[in-house]
Amino acid sequence: MKIFLLGYMGSGKSFIGKRLAERIGQEFIDFDEEIEKREKSTISDIFQQKGEIYFRKLELKVLKEMIALEKSVVVSLGGGTPCYGDNMELIKAAEDIESIYLKLNIENLTNRLEKEKEKRPLISHLKKREDLEDFIRKHLFERGFVYSQSQHIINCDSKTAEEIINEIEDRLK
Template structure:
């Protein structure tokens, strides 16, 4: 079985994924890290030098490889991965994948992302907290349709990592 963690940037996909994989004894794979290793560049550099279209094609190929993987794993997807092309359909139609949307409200996402803007190419240009919140609000409105198609939606507001991992474990049975 493969467990895919979906959600907006800053929702904790990598943080939760690492700890969940330890608990389950599965490998942990971060899609962004996989792409960076293949390209020998950071996600920011790929966006800057080759553009978003190139990145999304690379992301799609990486998603296909992760879906075809036979070994059990916890896999953290990029925040936009489910929202492009038919990526979400691929995920939903795979028989050995269970997907979880790690859902956070706009205030909590803004709090988290405001601290790490310079490391996030999609938001590094936003001058202040108000513009960041507006950006997140717009994106969540657009992406919510895809995220909510996950097998499970985990509301992560006011929960510790331990509680989130426990809730995921319970849903896995």
């Protein structure tokens, strides 16, 4: 079985994914890191130098490869990965994938992302907290429909990583 973690940036996909993979003895793949490794470039540099269309085609290619893997893995997808083209349909159609949406409210996402703005090119230009909050609110409005098509939705607000991992394990039994 493959486990795909979905959610907005800052929702903890990579953090939870690494720990979940260790707990259940599966390999962990960070989708964005995989793309960066293949391209020998950061995602923001890929966008700047080759453009979004190039990136989305590459993202689709890597997603199809992850779906086709014949081993059990935990994959933390990029925040936008399921939201483009028919990517979510591909995930849903795969029989050996459990998709899990790590859901956080706008306030918690804002608190988390405010601390790491400089490391995230998509939001590094937002200087005021209210601008960041508005940006997240708009994105979540656009993406929420797609994320909600996951097989499992875990509300991560006011839960520890341990509690989230336990809930994922319970849902997958």
